[in-house]
Amino acid sequence: MLMVASFVSGFTFGLGLLISGMVQPQKVLGFLDVFGAWDPSLAVVMAAALVVSNAGFALARRRERPILAVQSLWPTKTDIDRSLVTGAALFGIGWGLVGLCPGPALENLATFSPRVIVFVVAMVIGMVLHDLWAKRHTGPVWREGMLPTTADG
Template identity: 50%
Template structure:
C-alpha cells in the first residue's frame, strides 16, 4: 500500500470512531444539545461530560504530538500558528454558537446524523455546506 492509501485508511477509521463516539454519547440527537443549552428550563447536563471527555482526549493528543518528530502519514503537523483574537474569530464563534443552539448540531454530529434520515438534518447540512462555500469563495481571502 502506498502513503495515500494509509492516509485514507487512517482518516476513514478516525471518522468511523468519531461517528461511533458521537452516536454512543447521544450527540446525534439535537434535542440533547438544545437541552444542555436550556440552562433556565429543562437542563440536561450530560453534554458537559461529553465535552469534558473531548477536552481530555484532545489534551492528551496534543501532549503526544509534542513528543513526535512528525505525524505518521505526513512530513509535518499542520497546527494553527495565529494566536490573535480578532473580530473574524469572535464573529465566527458567535455564529457557530447561534447555529449550534438553534439547530442543535455542529458540523461533525450533523454529518453523522445524516445516517439517521431526519429531513431537518439534510436541510441543516445543506445550509452548512452553502455557508462554508460562501465563506471560502467570498471572505476567506480577506485577512
C-alpha cells in the same frame, strides 16, 4: 494508509457522538437550556474528550512527524480578532436554533432525515458563501496564507 487512519478516526469520532447522545439535537439543546430542565451531559463529553485529546496531543508533540504524514499541521493563529468573535456568535445562533453543529449534522446524514439533509445543504452553502466573500475581501493573501488546513479546525 493515511486514508485508512483518517477513516478510523472519523469512525471513532462518530461512535463517540453516537454513544454520548450528542447526535441527538434535543440532547444538545437540553445542555444549552440552562434555564430549563438542564442536562449537563455535553459538559461531561467535552471534559472527557479534552483529557484524552490533550494526552494524545502531548504524545504527538514529542514526535518529529506524524506516523503517516510528512508534518503535523498544528494551527498557527493566535490572535483574538473580530472575525473569531463574530463568527463564533453567528455559529452559536445557528446551533441554538436547531441543536446541530457540523459533526452531528454530517453524521446524521446516515439517518436520511430530510431535515438534516436540508440543514447540511444550507451549512455547505454558508461555508461556500464565506469563502467566496473572504476571497473577494482579502485577495491572494487569503489563498496563500489562510488555507483551511492552517485554520483552527
